[in-house]
Amino acid sequence: MPAPAHHPTAVEAGTADIRPLMAGFPSGVSVLTALDEDAAPRGMTCSSLASVALSPPTLVVCVRTASPTLDTILAGGQFAVNLLHEDARDASQVFASGSDDRFERVEWRLPLGASGPHLTADAHATADCEVVRTVEMGDHTAVFAGVRRVTLRENAAPPLLYGRRRYARWSDAAVSPDPPAQPIPTEGAARVRP
Known part of the structure; x- marks a missing residue:
């Protein structure tokens, strides 16, 4: 007996809720940090x-336009991107909570020349960044x-x-070592067979 056909429901352009779509696109977790005018x-x-x-080395982060952290980033023109390691779920939740004492609940430092606080106990890597451009789109700003x-x-x-809507550890998700990665061809690039 053939499997039942799945009939997706289409939604008019501009009215779709993309949250379920993006929930199915796992990503790493970062914490953006900056200093306000009072340091x-x-x-x-x-x-x-x-x-x-x-x-030039360039990243894009998309932030809710009404975020106080975005106001601080734009006012100062710089920020740090802290990539969290798999044991830093608590830090992710603290910084997602909006709690006023979030920096009292994590270990952080401000190295010389840093663009924002480095979460030294919770991040496996940190990038010091300067704002080069912003684009407002709907309720978020890139x-x-x-x-x-x-x-x-x-x-x-x-x-x-x-x-x-769940956390996962890289070490649990990763499988046995893969063969060497092949670059993803860009549009219009010729594919070379091995």
Whole structure:
């Protein structure tokens, strides 16, 4: 007997709820940090992060336009992206909570030349960034950022993952070593057979 056919429900353009779609696209977890005009630390959890270009090194983060952390980032023109390791779920939840004491509940430092606080106990890597462009789209703002410096922490745990509204550990999700990665062809690039 053939399997029953699945008939997806289409929604008019512009009215679709994309949250279920994006929940099915697991990503790493980051915390964006910055200092306000009084040098007080501000920060928020962000899973909407992507690389834009290698040269110049550029990232994009998408932040709720009404976020106080976004106001701090735009006012100062710089911020840090802290990539959380798989044992840092508590830090992710603290920075997603909106709690006023979030920086009192984590270990952080402000190294010389940093663009924002580095979460030294919870991040496996941190990028110090400067804002180069912003684009407001609906209820979010895309912040394009030039990366000035990357700090990798030796012996840190692998990345924390988030998808389908749940956390996962990279070490649990990863399988046996894969063969060497092949570059993903860009549009219009010729494919070379081995």
